Amino acid sequence: MPKAVKSPAMNDTATLQNGQDAAPTPLDGAAKRYFVKTYGCQMNVYDSQRMSDALTEDGYSETTDVQDADLILLNTCHIREKAAEKVYSAVGRLRELKADRASAGKETMIAIAGCVAQAEGAEILRRAPAVDLVIGPQTYHRLPDAVRRARAGEKVVETDYAVEDKFDHLPSPKASVTRSRGVTAFLTVQEGCDKFCTFCVVPYTRGSEVSRPVSRIVAEAERLAASGVRELTLLGQNVNAWHGVGEDGREWGLGALLFRLAEIPGIARLRYTTSHPRDMDDALIAAHRDLPALMPYLHLPVQSGSDLILKRMNRRHTAADYLRLVERIRSARPDIAMSGDFIVGFPGETDADFDATMKLIDDVGYAAAYSFKYSPRPGTPGADMDDHVPEAVKDERLQRLQALLSRQQADFVTSLTGRDVDVLIDKPGRQAGQIVGRSPWLQPVIIDEKAAEIGDIVTVRIMRTGYNTLYSTPD
Ligand code: SAH
Ligand code: SF4
Ligand code: F3S
Numbered sequence: 001m002p003k004a005v006k007s008p009a010m011n012d013t014a015t016l017q018n019g020q021d022a023a024p025t026p027l028d029g030a031a032k033r034y035f036v037k038t039y040g041c042q043m044n045v046y047d048s049q050r051m052s053d054a055l056t057e058d059g060y061s062e063t064t065d066v067q068d069a070d071l072i073l074l075n076t077c078h079i080r081e082k083a084a085e086k087v088y089s090a091v092g093r094l095r096e097l098k099a100d101r102a103s104a105g106k107e108t109m110i111a112i113a114g115c116v117a118q119a120e121g122a123e124i125l126r127r128a129p130a131v132d133l134v135i136g137p138q139t140y141h142r143l144p145d146a147v148r149r150a151r152a153g154e155k156v157v158e159t160d161y162a163v164e165d166k167f168d169h170l171p172s173p174k175a176s177v178t179r180s181r182g183v184t185a186f187l188t189v190q191e192g193c194d195k196f197c198t199f200c201v202v203p204y205t206r207g208s209e210v211s212r213p214v215s216r217i218v219a220e221a222e223r224l225a226a227s228g229v230r231e232l233t234l235l236g237q238n239v240n241a242w243h244g245v246g247e248d249g250r251e252w253g254l255g256a257l258l259f260r261l262a263e264i265p266g267i268a269r270l271r272y273t274t275s276h277p278r279d280m281d282d283a284l285i286a287a288h289r290d291l292p293a294l295m296p297y298l299h300l301p302v303q304s305g306s307d308l309i310l311k312r313m314n315r316r317h318t319a320a321d322y323l324r325l326v327e328r329i330r331s332a333r334p335d336i337a338m339s340g341d342f343i344v345g346f347p348g349e350t351d352a353d354f355d356a357t358m359k360l361i362d363d364v365g366y367a368a369a370y371s372f373k374y375s376p377r378p379g380t381p382g383a384d385m386d387d388h389v390p391e392a393v394k395d396e397r398l399q400r401l402q403a404l405l406s407r408q409q410a411d412f413v414t415s416l417t418g419r420d421v422d423v424l425i426d427k428p429g430r431q432a433g434q435i436v437g438r439s440p441w442l443q444p445v446i447i448d449e450k451a452a453e454i455g456d457i458v459t460v461r462i463m464r465t466g467y468n469t470l471y472s473t474p475d
Pocket of ligand 2: 193195196197202203237238276
């Protein structure tokens with residue numbers, strides 16, 4: 001009987017000393033199982049899927065029970081506070097599991113992937129000797145080989161930025177063959193960042209901006225569509241900086257790419273995330289006006305409403321630039337819902353700077369948002385700035401900001417009552433007789449199961465709303 005799904009964080013007494021003398025049984029020839037836990041952004045979710053594909057091709061199968069895994073893969077995030085510490089404590093807990101399995105004659109490889117792996121590299125092996133393998137986001141195509149070397153006894157660190165494009169070396173997504181991905185899927189079109197916002201680690205963990213070629217993206221989208229995917233979310237740290245030579249031999253931006261992907265039979269909905277305000281060009285704004293498949297929902301982080309802080313953050317736009325941009329997008333697509341990211345308590349942020357952020361939020365009106373206390377990241381310019389804001393001030397500002405954003409979100413959700421909304425059905429409901437879909441603005445919509453099947457897009461009237469859920473069913 002499979003046990004309940006567990007996270008790697010289970011039990012915190014660690015007993016195994018590295019180099020214990022129980023000789024684990026080699027796995028070659030036997031069924032090999034991997035367990036993967038993903039932290040961080042959607043790109044990590046996508047990367048975990050691609051690593052799973054690579055392992056599947058190498059003869060592994062996935063398990064949701066960490067105790068049963070011959071390979072435990074933690075795909076980590078480094079964006080905010082204590083990311084590395086969390087990984088070390090998760091590994092501390094896994095050490096005991098590794099020891100238990102070793103005494104039963106079973107070998108367990110622990111692999112750290114993702115942005116903490118890239119940032120910490122070999123330091124992880126020094127501080128957490130139970131780890132066998134450290135692999136950064138640009139080298140995932142080498143994962144099966146790295147696992148083999150680790151199993152032969154090598155302590156492996158793969159964090160060099162590969163010269164070759166990792167995407168060319170990863171196996172094709174086998175959505176239809178290996179694991180069911182449902183009707184929505186992520187597709188990475190761009191990776192890395194050259195913007196160097198002064199608070200952010202991403203340019204250091206993901207490297208410089210790389211756009212995947214059109215032919216690869218189209219081929220992957222076609223495969224996903226053939227496996228039943230109806231909604232694609234294009235991913236990139238700066239997705240709207242994507243560019244490439246199109247099928248017509250001309251230079252395409254994201255707008256042109258979206259038009260091309262909308263032609264693929266089966267693909268009914270497109271989204272993209274995350275965008276930088278400086279890369280919203282006219283063609284992309286026009287796509288919001290002219291391409292019905294492009295959902296009227298845009299995540300466009302601004303971080304702060306104060307020009308002084310924006311400058312210190314190296315965002316390279318002002319609050320007024322952002323507001324003008326939102327106005328242009330809204331005149332192209334009046335029903336567009338905006339979402340954003342905000343950081344409070346960046347070094348030097350005064351009450352007046354914070355008030356400017358609150359004012360910007362008031363002016364824009366967000367349907368959803370993510371907000372964070374500034375967290376100094378070692379190695380970024382922000383961490384070395386003067387005038388760090390006291391934690392209590394950050395707390396207080398975050399509370400006020402989140403209260404305003406929650407009110408705006410609640411207003412948006414309740415404004416949908418009585419409206420007819422297109423819904424992509426994506427899963428069975430928790431209650432019998434119900435089925436769940438997604439609105440154009442990403443809220444779950446609860447529908448009578450007789451009304452539609454998974455993969456359908458249906459128009460339903462919203463009868464009532466919950467905190468972030470829409471109901472087309474009566475009470
Ligand atoms: N590439 C995207 C998002 C990157 S990270 C962009 O440019 O917008 C996602 C969000 O995490 C950021 O938008 C920011 O709001 C937040 N973030 C990044 N670094 C942070 C830090 N050091 N402290 C607090 N929040 C941070
Ligand atoms: Fe980080 Fe700025 Fe790049 Fe976004 S644009 S990934 S916030 S450096
Ligand atoms: Fe985290 Fe790396 Fe994504 S730091 S947010 S997993 S790019």
